[in-house]
Each structure stands twice: as C-alpha cells, then as structure tokens.
Amino acid sequence: MEWTFRADAPIYTQLCEQLTVAVVSGLFRPGERLPTVRELAVDAGVNPNTVQRALSELERDGLVYSQRTTGRFVTDDAVRIEQERRRLAEERAGDFLAAMEKLGYNRIQTVMLLEKMGGEEQ
Amino acid sequence: MSILECRALTKRYGNKEALGGVDLTLETGRIVGLLGPNGSGKTTLIKLACGLLTPTSGEILIDGRRPSPETNAVVSYLPERTTLPLWMSAKQAMDFYADFYADFRRYAAEEMLEKLHLEQNQTIRAMSKGMREKLQLILTMSREARLYLLDEPIGGVDPATRDYILKTIIANYNEEATVLISTHLISDVEHVLDEAIFLREGSVMLHETIDAIREEKGKSVDELFREVFAC
Amino acid sequence: MLGKLMKHEFRATGRAGLPLCGVMVALAVIAGLAIRFLENDSGPAFQDVVGSLSIILFLLSIFAVAVGIFIILMQSFKRNLLGDEGYLMRVLPVSVHKLLLSKLFVALLWFVASTLLIGLSVLLMAAVSGEVYVSDFRELLQALREGFHAIDGVILVQILLGWIGGMAFLTLLFYADFTLTQNFSKHKVLYNVMGVVIFIVLLRLIFGLNNALDASLFRAGELFAGEDWTATFQAAAVRSSWIRIAEVYLFDVLLYFLTWGFLRYRPNLE
Numbered sequence: 001m002e003w004t005f006r007a008d009a010p011i012y013t014q015l016c017e018q019l020t021v022a023v024v025s026g027l028f029r030p031g032e033r034l035p036t037v038r039e040l041a042v043d044a045g046v047n048p049n050t051v052q053r054a055l056s057e058l059e060r061d062g063l064v065y066s067q068r069t070t071g072r073f074v075t076d077d078a079v080r081i082e083q084e085r086r087r088l089a090e091e092r093a094g095d096f097l098a099a100m101e102k103l104g105y106n107r108i109q110t111v112m113l114l115e116k117m118g119g120e121e122q
Numbered sequence: 123m124s125i126l127e128c129r130a131l132t133k134r135y136g137n138k139e140a141l142g143g144v145d146l147t148l149e150t151g152r153i154v155g156l157l158g159p160n161g162s163g164k165t166t167l168i169k170l171a172c173g174l175l176t177p178t179s180g181e182i183l184i185d186g187r188r189p190s191p192e193t194n195a196v197v198s199y200l201p202e203r204t205t206l207p208l209w210m211s212a213k214q215a216m217d218f219y220a221d222f223y224a225d226f227r228r229y230a231a232e233e234m235l236e237k238l239h240l241e242q243n244q245t246i247r248a249m250s251k252g253m254r255e256k257l258q259l260i261l262t263m264s265r266e267a268r269l270y271l272l273d274e275p276i277g278g279v280d281p282a283t284r285d286y287i288l289k290t291i292i293a294n295y296n297e298e299a300t301v302l303i304s305t306h307l308i309s310d311v312e313h314v315l316d317e318a319i320f321l322r323e324g325s326v327m328l329h330e331t332i333d334a335i336r337e338e339k340g341k342s343v344d345e346l347f348r349e350v351f352a353c
Numbered sequence: 354m355l356g357k358l359m360k361h362e363f364r365a366t367g368r369a370g371l372p373l374c375g376v377m378v379a380l381a382v383i384a385g386l387a388i389r390f391l392e393n394d395s396g397p398a399f400q401d402v403v404g405s406l407s408i409i410l411f412l413l414s415i416f417a418v419a420v421g422i423f424i425i426l427m428q429s430f431k432r433n434l435l436g437d438e439g440y441l442m443r444v445l446p447v448s449v450h451k452l453l454l455s456k457l458f459v460a461l462l463w464f465v466a467s468t469l470l471i472g473l474s475v476l477l478m479a480a481v482s483g484e485v486y487v488s489d490f491r492e493l494l495q496a497l498r499e500g501f502h503a504i505d506g507v508i509l510v511q512i513l514l515g516w517i518g519g520m521a522f523l524t525l526l527f528y529a530d531f532t533l534t535q536n537f538s539k540h541k542v543l544y545n546v547m548g549v550v551i552f553i554v555l556l557r558l559i560f561g562l563n564n565a566l567d568a569s570l571f572r573a574g575e576l577f578a579g580e581d582w583t584a585t586f587q588a589a590a591v592r593s594s595w596i597r598i599a600e601v602y603l604f605d606v607l608l609y610f611l612t613w614g615f616l617r618y619r620p621n622l623e
Contacts, residue, residue, distance in 0.1 A: 005313060007336075007341060007342035007344070007345055008336065008340050008341055008342070009336060009337075010332070010333040010336045010337055011313060011332065011333070011336070012333060038292075038293060038295070041292045041293075041295070042289050042292050042293050044313075045285070045288060045289065045292070045313055045314065046292070046313045046314065047153055047292065047295075047313065047314050047315060047316050047332075048292060048295045049151070049152070049153075049316050050313075050316075050332075050333075053333075172443075172444045173443070173444065173620070174439075174440065174443055174444065174620050175620060175621065176618060176619065176620065191445075191446045191447055191448050192446070194444050194445060194446040195446035197444070199440075199444050201440045201441075203437055203440070204437065205437050205438055205439075205440035205441040206438075206441060207365060207433075207438055207441075209365070209368055218361065221357045221361075222354070222357065222445050222446065222447070223446070
C-alpha cells in the first residue's frame, strides 16, 4: 500500500484517513482481517504507537472492530462503509469546489467543465 | 518506573559546559528523537547514560539506578564511530556479543547480516565505512535491551539502508523498551518517533510528542526545528 | 566474565604475539641447522658468515620477543581500554576490576610463557645443532634438580613471588601512566616527567629505607647470634627479601587502585 504523509497534521489522523480510504475503496474488504499493528507500522514506516492510535480511532468510528486473540477486522456493516464513502466523497468534492473557486470558476462553470470532460471521455 | 531519568544533569569540560541542568524523563515503550545541532550535547548525554562519562553534578538514572555494569546489561549503545576491533570478522563480533550479552539474539543478527549483504568472514578492516556502520547497528539492535541509545544511526548510510534501518527499529519495537535516536536528519526519522527532544547548547528546549507538535504548531518537527535552530 | 575477557585479550594479542614467537622458534631451528652444517672450518668462507648471521638473527629475535611481547601487551591495553575500542569495552556489563585484572593476568601469563619459550628455543637450537647431546641434557636436568633441592623451598617461593610481583609492577606502572595521562591530555609530557621524578625519589627513599632495615636486621641478628653465623645471615636475608617482596606488592596494589580509580571515576574517553 502506498502511503503519503503531509507535514502539517499529526500522522495518526493521516493514517486514519488513508486506512479509511483503503476500506472504502475495497482494498480492505468488509470482514477482512487487517494486518497487525507491527506490519502496518513497518509498511508505512511509522511508529507502532501511532498506528495503534489510528486503529483505535477507526474502532471508535465503527469502521473496524477488534477480536481479542485474532486481531482487527474491517466491519461487515456495508451501510457504515457506504456512509464513510459518502462522507469522504463530499469532503473531496468540497475541497475541489473550493479550489476551483480560487481559480475564478463559479459552481455552474465548474459543473459545465465536468460535463464536458465526462463527455470527452466517452 | 521511567527507563531514563536526568535530574539537574550537568557536565563540564574545564570551562565549557556541555550539558547544563538537564531534567528529562523517558518512559518505556517509546521511540524518542534527541534532536539538536552538532555540539548541542547529544553525544554527551548518551555517553553519560552509558557510564562512559561521569556527571559534574546532578544525576542520571537508568531504571532508577546509576550507570553501572548492571545497567549496562540492559542498555544497548550504538556509537557514532567504529568501535569494534578492526581485526575481528563479523562472525567474531557476533561471538563477542553473544559472550558478553545474555540478551543477544544471534539468529536475528545473522538474518540481518544476510539481508544487508555482509559476509560473516569478512574482517572489519576490510569493510567500507557504510558496512561497518551496518554491522554495528545489527549488533546493537539484535540485543533485547530495555534502552537503545543510537548515536547518529543513519548519518553515514545510503537512503535504501536508511529505510532498512528505520524499518528495523520499527519492527523491533516492544513496549518494554525505549529507543533514543540522536540525529540531525530529522525529516527522515520523524515518522518513526513518538516524542522529540530539542537540545540546544546543553539545555532541553522542548520535549513533546510528535503529534502534539504537529497539532499545536501546524508544522512538522523538521520544519519547527529549522525555524528554531535557524542560523 | 573474567575468563571471557581473558580469552578475548589472548585472541587480540595472540595475533601479533604468536607469529613473533613463531619466528623466534623458526630462527632457533635455522641457527641450530646452520651450526650443524655450516660451522665447519673446511667449507668456503661465506658459509661461516651465513652461520654467524643466523645465530645473530636468532639472538635478535630473542630480544625482539622479550621487548615485542611487552610492547604488544601495553599497546593492547591502551587501544582496548583508552582508545575507540573503549567505547565497546567500557559499556560491557562487567566491572572495571574485571577489565583491569583480565588485562593484567593475560600480560603476566604472556611474560612467563614467552620467557619459558625463550629458554626452550635456546635448548632447541642447541639440540638441533648437534653440538649438545642427549646426555648433556640429562646432565643439565640432573644438575637443575640437585640445585633446586639444595635451595630452601622458601627461597624458591620468594624468587617466584618476586618475579611475578616485579613483572606486575612494571605492567601496572605503564597501565597507570597511560590511564592518568589520558586525563591530562594537555600536558602529557610534563606529567610524565613529573611522574618519573616522583618515582625516582620514591625509589631512592625506599632503597635507603631498605638499606637501613637490612643493616638493623643484621645488627639484631649479630647481637642474638651466638655461634651459627651463616644461619643468622641466611635468616636475615630471607626476612629482608620478604620485606622487599611485600613492598613490591604494596606498590602493585597502589598502582592497581590508582588505575582502577581513574578508569572508573574519570573515564573521559575522547
């Protein structure tokens, strides 16, 4: 898995987000067992405590649950995952719109641009 | 019980004060960065923890005890320079560690030797600087110690080896141990650290978790360091 | 741990020491052969030269071993405890006592062994040369045995103790010097000179004291002697030897703790 970290936010929040994206995009399937804290830490090149914190957040958010002896698993709850997908999508969209506004595009112009690009692809 | 504690720790060399009134506590299960420019006292602090130097005043305690052969048994030190006898081969160096350190895990060391393409029978004299550093690091990290003191572990090696070293530190992590990494290559190690200590001219300027620094200052530790220690 | 340290020290010093001894033994054999085959009046002149040369080389190698072994051992101490290797040795989970004693014991063992080896090499050369016959060896052994029986066991013990104490003294003197001067890197020469001066003054003091002691022991013996003059003389000699041996060991202990103290409390590795 590819990991990228920005400088201005705590790593655990970024880990949270990237793991969420992984779940939402299906990289980690519902019910699938997640790698161990150590494996994730080595893969991402980050401190295990940080990974632990991120996973705890995900647990709190209901995207992940842990079973004492067997490890951590992605939730089976498809609705929850869909919820998260929606939330992330809206966030991204919001960021995109804000960025376009900075360039001087208003909403309508932005939508038209998207339609045009969508048309070209087909 | 904290694994390392400094109370008003001071070390003077004649007129020069290398460390002045340092108060510091390190808990177990952390990876801590000791960050500061050259001459800020990082190496002095580490040497004091090993018993290679004695304090001018104040105290330094390992697991509540003064540095002694007993504390040396639980402290694994990686010096900045090559300290292994040059006539030894990698295998003999491992024999040496196995002889004196009960917590030395030989199989782990041999595995790492292989991964880093080091020959067991090659003498240290015949090794390049980078190879010597790798060997010393392997020996240090193959011990199951409670406190690892790494003095500039990634300074002289290539980026690929740097990655391997950091991954090894992560993989080695256990809750009973603490790793103190002294370095000035902060951007490389930042993701691996729990906490950062800024050391300037023998005094602790800052001791925070990485997360707290990023949250409060809105920038990475590397960026903060460059700001604080700008020339 | 002490055993392991000694093993390590033997390994470190043997790398240079064993070849050195080996060369001496080889030269002993060569010299012996040279005497056997070359040292005859009938051959060409250059044979004589080669013969003499090999003997000279052998004698030089004896000197080299005697001095070289000492240098190797002292260098090992300096490098292993006071140089970069000190970073490795002084963080081991062993006390400074063990570090010091391991070095001292190994040095003493080397000195004894190399001395014996020198003696054996000379015998080897003699044997190889054919100038000396097996019967000569037997006679020599017999003479030695008789000699030992003649000497009082006490004297033998004194000689042995004195020898060891003396070697330890020289060794510890160097150890102390290296360790102390490491702390005063600024004025190494000055401190060394001061040390030598103090040492000489102390020696003369003790020398004078010993003389006075001997004289008074002698006088005391005279007074209470009666007839048996030689017995009294011998007894006085033995007594004063004990005192001298005790002095050497006292110095040894002082030097040892001086070195230990500085290693332990003023490590100050560069």
